[in-house]
Amino acid sequence: MVMYLGRCVEKGTKDQIFNNPRHPYTQALLSATPRLNPDDRRERIKLTGELPSPLNPPPGCAFNARCRRRFGPCTQLQPQLKDYGGQLVACFAVDQDENPQKSTPDGALPVPWPGASLPPWIKPGAYAYCRSLCHALRAFFVDYPKK
Template sequence: MSAPLIEAIGLSKTFPGKGVFHKGKPVQAVKHIDASVSRGEALGVVGESGSGKSTLGRLMLGLMPVTEGTVRFDGKPVTGGSRAEWRAARKRMQIVFQDPYGSLDPRRRVGDQIADGIGIHGILPRAQRGARVAELLAKVGLDPAHAARFPHEFSGGQRQRIGIARALSTGPEFLVADEPVSALDVSIQAQVIQLLGDLRRDLGLAMMFISHDLPVVANLCDRVIVMYLGKVMEEGTAREIFARPIHPYTRALLSATPMLDPAKRSQRILLQGDPPSPSNPPSGCVFRTRCAHARDACAEVVPELRPFGDGASRVACIRAEEIS
């Protein structure tokens, strides 16, 4: 694999605890994560709601401060850097948000919103921005004349295309797609996924694709990391993860994927109980309280993410060899 374009090293994020459920205890949303994306590569990030997927994406983009660890972009650390260093890096990395309704300002024309990044980073003079906006709208499958419209005049799928056009306005090399189709009708989801795949190929984008839709991740991504309660349980190529999952949590996620072909359906693995509170995670392996393979040692040892088999995959499970 080529050198990473963006890399997280030992990344952690802790939020102060608030509310009756957390009783003032700090909430560790992401804990000691190593992740990287190479140029032109698509990394899928999967896991249940609350596993830390979106937090990881925002930390890598610098949209929230890290508690611990380092983010390196194109070989240079950006965490702890000056505002000028972050500004230069942000021009090269962008995000497509989950909510196509809330991510656009309803009071402004969409063309002006797409042009914001172009103006902020001084990419083009004002006289040339209209042509660039028209080009971007056409690239995402919309009529350039739509630049004069307001967000409420578009459907959800069209708004997400506008969000993608805005993300592309600065010519980024790295794109975080945070659940980009979960708020859309099923009939529209495939179109947006196809658009992201085409853009990735045509523009050579590195992409972090955050999703709970495992079949989409299998088709779109080169590698996958599986997260649970802020930690990575398993990492590997999409082919290996979906063909031969190792970690019990990965197996449970894949067993819940709907399959139309009865011959391809696996036996459903039902996890017991709800995920633990991130303000009070279990000792040892954070998944042990819901794992059918857990033993006493799982409560005592924090499993490291380590190579498994031929080294193409990594897994955080002390019993991986026994249960595989």
């Protein structure tokens, strides 16, 4: 299990984590480890940005301030662990890699249900962003303790 600021960002077998790190933090962490074989070279991922306070973590993904793959939902929503072939990863960028937004032959965006249409002012990626926001809101209201 790989944790960042007290949150699990990736979980899998030793082979999954070391041979196929998927979360950007895991990739950066493993790129910093020394190699026994000098011919086994990897790109060194140097993290930039401010290290957030564990007492006051940022909104959204805890790693978003230092992540080179950060985009829209990362700064606002906390990603949940998702299963990718037995490897659990909490990352919107990995989800986007695994479930790319498929466009129609004419380049139109996919629609939320058959027969629906999207207004022409909606930009690529907006549907996926709104869908993830809806899932986060639903999870908040389902999990929010009733008083």
